[in-house]
Amino acid sequence: xxxxxxxxxxxxxxxxxxxxxxxxxxxxxxxxxxxxxxxxxxxxxxxxxxxxxxxxxxxxxxxxxxxxxxxxxxxxxxxxxxxxxxxxxxxxxxxxxxxxxxxxxxxxxxxxxxxxxxxxxxxxxxxxxxxxxxxxxxxxxxxxxxxxxxxxxxxxxxxxxxxxxxxxxxxxxxxxxxxxxxxxxxxxxxxxxxxxxxxxxxxxxxxxxxxxxxxxxxxxxxxxxxxxxxxxxxxxxxxxxxxxxxxxxxxxxxxxxxxxxxxxxxxxxxxxxxxxxxxxxxxxxxxxxxxxxxxxxxxxxxxxxxxxxxxxxxxxxxxxxxxxxxxxxxxxxxxxxxxxxxxxxxxxxxxxxxxxxxxxxxxxxxxxxxxxxxxxxxxxxxxxxxxxxxx
Amino acid sequence: xxxxxxxxxxxxxxxxxxxxxxxxxxxxxxxxxxxxxxxxxxxxxxxxxxxxxxxxxxxxxxxxxxxxxxxxxxxxxxxxxxxxxxxxxxxxxxxxxxxxxxxxxxxxxxxxxxxxxxxxxxxxxxxxxxxxxxxxxxxxxxxxxxxxxxxxxxxxxxxxxxxxxxxxxxxxxxxxxxxxxxxxxxxxxxxxxxxxxxxxxxxxxxxxxxxxxxxxxxxxxxxxxxxxxxxxxxxxxxxxxxxxxxxxxxxxxxxxx
Ligand SMILES: Nc1ncnc2c1ncn2[C@@H]1O[C@H](COP(=O)(O)OP(=O)(O)OP(=O)(O)O)[C@@H](O)[C@H]1O
Ligand SMILES: [Mg+2]
Numbered sequence: 001x002x003x004x005x006x007x008x009x010x011x012x013x014x015x016x017x018x019x020x021x022x023x024x025x026x027x028x029x030x031x032x033x034x035x036x037x038x039x040x041x042x043x044x045x046x047x048x049x050x051x052x053x054x055x056x057x058x059x060x061x062x063x064x065x066x067x068x069x070x071x072x073x074x075x076x077x078x079x080x081x082x083x084x085x086x087x088x089x090x091x092x093x094x095x096x097x098x099x100x101x102x103x104x105x106x107x108x109x110x111x112x113x114x115x116x117x118x119x120x121x122x123x124x125x126x127x128x129x130x131x132x133x134x135x136x137x138x139x140x141x142x143x144x145x146x147x148x149x150x151x152x153x154x155x156x157x158x159x160x161x162x163x164x165x166x167x168x169x170x171x172x173x174x175x176x177x178x179x180x181x182x183x184x185x186x187x188x189x190x191x192x193x194x195x196x197x198x199x200x201x202x203x204x205x206x207x208x209x210x211x212x213x214x215x216x217x218x219x220x221x222x223x224x225x226x227x228x229x230x231x232x233x234x235x236x237x238x239x240x241x242x243x244x245x246x247x248x249x250x251x252x253x254x255x256x257x258x259x260x261x262x263x264x265x266x267x268x269x270x271x272x273x274x275x276x277x278x279x280x281x282x283x284x285x286x287x288x289x290x291x292x293x294x295x296x297x298x299x300x301x302x303x304x305x306x307x308x309x310x311x312x313x314x315x316x317x318x319x320x321x322x323x324x325x326x327x328x329x330x331x332x333x334x335x336x337x338x339x340x341x342x343x344x345x346x347x348x349x350x351x352x353x354x355x356x357x358x359x360x361x362x363x364x365x366x367x368x369x370x371x372x373x374x375x376x377x378x379x380x381x382x383x384x385x386x387x388x389x390x391x
Numbered sequence: 392x393x394x395x396x397x398x399x400x401x402x403x404x405x406x407x408x409x410x411x412x413x414x415x416x417x418x419x420x421x422x423x424x425x426x427x428x429x430x431x432x433x434x435x436x437x438x439x440x441x442x443x444x445x446x447x448x449x450x451x452x453x454x455x456x457x458x459x460x461x462x463x464x465x466x467x468x469x470x471x472x473x474x475x476x477x478x479x480x481x482x483x484x485x486x487x488x489x490x491x492x493x494x495x496x497x498x499x500x501x502x503x504x505x506x507x508x509x510x511x512x513x514x515x516x517x518x519x520x521x522x523x524x525x526x527x528x529x530x531x532x533x534x535x536x537x538x539x540x541x542x543x544x545x546x547x548x549x550x551x552x553x554x555x556x557x558x559x560x561x562x563x564x565x566x567x568x569x570x571x572x573x574x575x576x577x578x579x580x581x582x583x584x585x586x587x588x589x590x591x592x593x594x595x596x597x598x599x600x601x602x603x604x605x606x607x608x609x610x611x612x613x614x615x616x617x618x619x620x621x622x623x624x625x626x627x628x629x630x631x632x633x634x635x636x637x638x639x640x641x642x643x644x645x646x647x648x
Contacts, residue, residue, distance in 0.1 A: 337448065342481070344470040345446075345481075346495075353470070360487055
């Protein structure tokens with residue numbers, strides 16, 4: 001059995017995606033470590049068609065590194081932090097670059113940072129702060145997080161600063177390990193960030209992966225999860241808030257090729273201001289071998305003002321009939337006037353009512369962020385976003 | 392002493408780009424201490440009247456006036472109306488995901504009272520009010536109305552009524568969807584609110600059964616967008632016997648079959 005479903009929903013600006021055009025199977029996507037193996041994309045390609053290519057600072061077209069992005073790691077005792085050269089044979093095991101920019105980043109980085117959570121141990125949060133190369137500069141990077149067998153811990157990736165930055169981030173999660181990742185894109189207004197996250201999830205391993213995208217001119221994150229054994233469990237959460245002119249794109253892909261694994265993808269976004277644009281492409285592939293798979297993916301977008309646009313495309317491809325459950329949903333709505341009316345009818349002023357509704361919309365994601373400092377920072381950031389436009 | 396005065400109110404809604412007049416000249420005055428039952432068949436415009444008074448943006452006032460103690464209600468925003476002392480218990484309360492009932496109640500009470508209630512007193516007050524309405528304390532941590540049954544939603548509307556203590560309360564079919572026990576509990580809640588001070592009530596209903604618990608001072612028959620007859624309790628008894636057929640030409644019962 002092979003079933004492909006494709007839904008498309010969008011925001012308030014009229015546009016067409018050419019719904020009904022058959023898409024090639026996710027299984028056939030090209031991947032390579034060699035940048036030369038990819039043609040320079042023009043923007044019409046399936047995986048690029050939502051991305052404003054002109055704003056990519058030529059990351060897709062051979063831009064040379066002009067600087068480096070500083071990587072600072074603050075780790076608790078027990079966590080090993082190394083800087084290694086490209087030849088280190090641990091690198092690249094979690095996945096192969098699936099687009100030209102990821103391959104460019106692989107080709108162009110010089111040093112990689114490897115963070116290892118030791119086996120059989122529970123460790124406190126590790127924070128990796130990555131600071132952009134500066135206005136007008138270009139940098140490439142590589143980070144690998146290894147959670148050894150039965151390790152348990154949280155890694156926060158905190159992106160700040162200016163410039164163009166492309167990287168690959170690998171999560172190598174050992175058997176029975178439990179890794180929580182929070183990747184925060186809190187870039188300055190000019191920043192361009194294109195990032196591929198590759199996860200290889202061991203037998204009975206758990207990944208809790210949360211992407212938070214707030215700042216930057218263009219942010220495009222592609223988290224890919226593959227399973228190395230049975231019983232893997234991946235939860236991919238996302239929260240994004242796009243302001244006027246921002247392009248925030250998230251392309252999670254869960255590749256179920258092992259039996260009895262689970263995945264749950266929930267991304268929620270809010271948009272406000274002219275030409276705020278968000279893109280969510282959620283691909284789930286359940287291969288023939290992946291019997292007993294349980295998967296669900298959801299994307300919701302809240303359009304707070306006119307002139308903003310959300311594209312949302314869930315794709316669920318199923319090549320076996322023997323699954324536990326598979327579902328997907330996508331909805332893009334205007335701010336709910338009925339909710340606003342109800343709160344106001346109880347005396348709550350409009351501004352405060354709006355904030356309550358937006359906070360409520362993100363609540364289920366924020367609730368799952370287990371690091372209190374990170375959660376508080378995000379709550380404050382969301383408040384600030386709302387205040388900026390006086391919503 | 393508060394007075395809500397509705398004069399010659401005309402209200403339209405726009406659907407599919409055509410405007411349709413729903414209210415065709417409503418006149419009604421409600422004073423503190425009075426309970427007015429508004430009874431009418433489905434689609435006669437009862438909810439439209441309540442939404443128009445509360446300020447729902449979908450309903451356009453084309454002419455007429457609404458004042459509260461002489462102040463122009465129609466000039467006020469939705470939240471200003473609530474803070475001025477108007478309350479609408481909705482026929483279909485709205486779900487607000489991710490906002491806890493306790494946070495919502497406290498935010499509303501703070502807005503209406505003009506200052507944050509003392510935390511210790513407030514917790515006691517809410518607990519007591521919930522107990523009075525047979526509401527499980529666990530509801531405080533659930534999202535506003537989300538996944539509540541119809542009856543649970545109605546209880547929470549009356550919970551808010553008791554906590555916000557408005558000058559004038561409009562109760563839109565608060566009785567619908569309630570079983571006998573819930574109807575009694577909710578009616579007792581409304582009666583406590585009436586006894587607690589100078590409260591005026593507009594009690595919108597399709598059926599007479601709630602009037603066995605809440606005594607109306609006036610009964611108005613609402614049909615085709617206006618009040619077509621007014622009287623006392625006896626008018627409700629007459630509706631119980633004869634239904635709305637006299638006003639609409641349709642056979643529609645005012646009692647539960
Ligand atoms: N938002 C709206 N859009 C379009 N039509 C509306 C809207 N609100 C009300 N109407 C129409 O106005 C008329 C009166 O509706 P309303 O809900 O006020 O009646 P009601 O008396 O409350 O009925 P019920 O007893 O069923 O609650 C109906 O014909 C209804 O379809
Ligand atoms: Mg109604």
